[in-house]
Amino acid sequence: MADNRCDSNRYTREYLDSLMIEQRVIDSVLPTAKTRILGKEFATPVMNSAFSHLGKAHPGYPAAMAEGFRAAGALNMWGMSTDEEMESIYASGADTIEIIKPYLEEDKIFRRIEFARAHGAFAVGMDIDHAYGRNGAYDEVGPEKMEPKTVAQLRSYVQAAGDLPFVVKGVLSVSDACKCAEAGAGAIVVSHHHGIFDGAVPPLQILPKIKEAMGDRMELFVDGGFVSGLDVFKALALGARAVSVSRHILEKTYESGAAGVEQEIRKMTGELVSVMGRCGFRTTQEIDDTVLWYRA
Numbered sequence: 698m699a700d701n702r703c704d705s706n707r708y709t710r711e712y713l714d715s716l717m718i719e720q721r722v723i724d725s726v727l728p729t730a731k732t733r734i735l736g737k738e739f740a741t742p743v744m745n746s747a748f749s750h751l752g753k754a755h756p757g758y759p760a761a762m763a764e765g766f767r768a769a770g771a772l773n774m775w776g777m778s779t780d781e782e783m784e785s786i787y788a789s790g791a792d793t794i795e796i797i798k799p800y801l802e803e804d805k806i807f808r809r810i811e812f813a814r815a816h817g818a819f820a821v822g823m824d825i826d827h828a829y830g831r832n833g834a835y836d837e838v839g840p841e842k843m844e845p846k847t848v849a850q851l852r853s854y855v856q857a858a859g860d861l862p863f864v865v866k867g868v869l870s871v872s873d874a875c876k877c878a879e880a881g882a883g884a885i886v887v888s889h890h891h892g893i894f895d896g897a898v899p900p901l902q903i904l905p906k907i908k909e910a911m912g913d914r915m916e917l918f919v920d921g922g923f924v925s926g927l928d929v930f931k932a933l934a935l936g937a938r939a940v941s942v943s944r945h946i947l948e949k950t951y952e953s954g955a956a957g958v959e960q961e962i963r964k965m966t967g968e969l970v971s972v973m974g975r976c977g978f979r980t981t982q983e984i985d986d987t988v989l990w991y992r993a
């Protein structure tokens with residue numbers, strides 16, 4: 698049967714593939730992928746994405762993934778999980794951003810922020826786009842009820858996070874980006890959460906508009922279908938500071954655990970460095986969109 702859904706994952710892949718790159722090798726040197734993210738230097742701008750409850754079906758996977766990112770010198774991120782899963786992730790020593798759901802019950806949010814702070818999180822945040830289901834109601838994840846958040850609520854989480862940066866995930870408009878900046882967020886993840894919203898604009902297509910509106914007010918991260926260093930390069934050229942890889946890395950965890958994750962992050966980073974070299978960029982900060990061409 699034909700699938701008539703406006704599949705945002707497909708649009709996202711098509712947009713990524715529509716971008717081409719010109720080459721500038723004369724006078725170029727081998728670049729470095731080292732990137733400063735929220736005040737700390739990492740070996741690569743490739744980082745993990747948020748996952749939920751992976752450990753239920755696959756105990757040990759959350760810690761293995763975190764260990765793989767740590768070993769690759771990359772930033773880790775995690776989503777909705779039990780305390781035990783989160784403890785195993787923090788115990789790996791990986792710098793980790795804990796992404797909290799937009800729970801209707803505010804107490805749960807503040808408790809999670811406190812938990813993250815107590816366990817040495819690198820940053821905390823919220824996937825604000827988990828507010829709506831597809832059935833004309835606010836979303837529910839198991840027994841947990843969600844709701845869309847206001848700027849004032851976001852500001853209260855930023856305050857509760859104290860010296861930890863607050864990262865808002867699931868931003869897909871200049872409007873929401875401006876509200877995140879108003880609330881005091883340190884970074885946003887431009888994302889449609891793996892097609893949570895049919896017909897959503899591809900994150901990379903809207904990223905330049907958000908970058909133009911935000912300037913250096915907040916760091917911009919992006920996710921959505923990244924599988925190679927070439928994809929990562931395109932995201933950096935369009936204004937991202939760092940790139941989250943989700944399903945692609947999950948596959949590597951299934952195949953070969955922490956070692957597979959580390960190997961894949963190093964591979965993607967190597968591919969990125971090669972593309973940077975071909976374009977004459979020596980650092981990830983130098984990359985810009987002047988090398989991009991758009992296929993009709």
Ligand SMILES: Cc1cc2nc3c(=O)[nH]c(=O)nc-3n(C[C@H](O)[C@H](O)[C@H](O)COP(=O)(O)O)c2cc1C
Binds near residue numbers: 747
């Ligand atoms: C199994 C699975 C669990 C996820 N759980 C969460 C979550 O708890 N919180 C969240 O913000 N995003 C969650 N996501 C969304 C990812 O973080 C990411 O935004 C999305 O998959 C897009 O990236 P990708 O195209 O590289 O997969 C999940 C994705 C997958 C595949």
